[in-house]
Amino acid sequence: MSGRVDAAAGEDPRVGTLVVHRRYVDHGHAHYAGGLVDGAFGLALFGDVATEMCIRTDGDEGLFAGYADVRFHAPVRAGDVVEVRAELVRVGRRSRDLDLVLSVVARGEPTAERPGASRPVDPPLVATTARGTVVVPGPDPA
Numbered sequence: 001m002s003g004r005v006d007a008a009a010g011e012d013p014r015v016g017t018l019v020v021h022r023r024y025v026d027h028g029h030a031h032y033a034g035g036l037v038d039g040a041f042g043l044a045l046f047g048d049v050a051t052e053m054c055i056r057t058d059g060d061e062g063l064f065a066g067y068a069d070v071r072f073h074a075p076v077r078a079g080d081v082v083e084v085r086a087e088l089v090r091v092g093r094r095s096r097d098l099d100l101v102l103s104v105v106a107r108g109e110p111t112a113e114r115p116g117a118s119r120p121v122d123p124p125l126v127a128t129t130a131r132g133t134v135v136v137p138g139p140d141p142a
């Protein structure tokens with residue numbers, strides 16, 4: 001897995017912070033016909049990228065409070081390489097809202113002759129999107 005963080009200007013200086021992870025979808029995750037991966041796999045990756053976001057913005061792993069508007073736009077398959085992005089879009093007192101996107105950036109195309117054949121997916125295929133809310137600890141009482 002790789003990670004990258006950028007910050008952009010916003011009302012709260014943390015708004016616009018971006019965290020990106022990449023991950024190979026190993027064949028142990030294939031759950032349905034055709035190597036299809038279950039939707040919960042993507043939600044677990046959203047949890048990981050949200051955790052790094054909380055670490056970056058608040059010095060704590062945070063806790064996921066909920067998801068809104070989870071959408072599965074396209075399948076994720078074993079052998080894919082996926083990119084997961086979290087962008088901080090709102091900072092509350094202890095809550096933080098994240099826009100979450102999982103895209104397929106490479107996909108396996110195995111054949112009998114070349115079982116390892118795979119190609120980059122360009123532009124990336126948006127597979128799953130959601131809005132998530134995480135909660136971090138409040139400031140220590142003085």
Ligand SMILES: C[C@H](N)CC(=O)SCCNC(=O)CCNC(=O)[C@H](O)C(C)(C)COP(=O)(O)OP(=O)(O)OC[C@H]1O[C@@H](n2cnc3c(N)ncnc32)[C@H](O)[C@@H]1OP(=O)(O)O
Nearest residue numbers: 047050051061062063064065066092093094095133134135
């Ligand atoms: C990102 C993680 N590292 C990885 C995970 O995925 S953790 C695994 C899944 N999550 C959990 O197991 C968390 C279980 N839930 C809890 O522990 C608690 O419910 C909570 C910590 C998430 C919230 O509890 P509490 O601290 O008592 O909340 P409040 O004091 O009432 O509210 C604090 C702020 O959070 C907002 N909020 C609370 N619940 C929700 C919700 N379901 N959806 C959206 N927002 C929620 C609440 O509005 C407060 O916001 P502000 O502080 O005013 O900004």
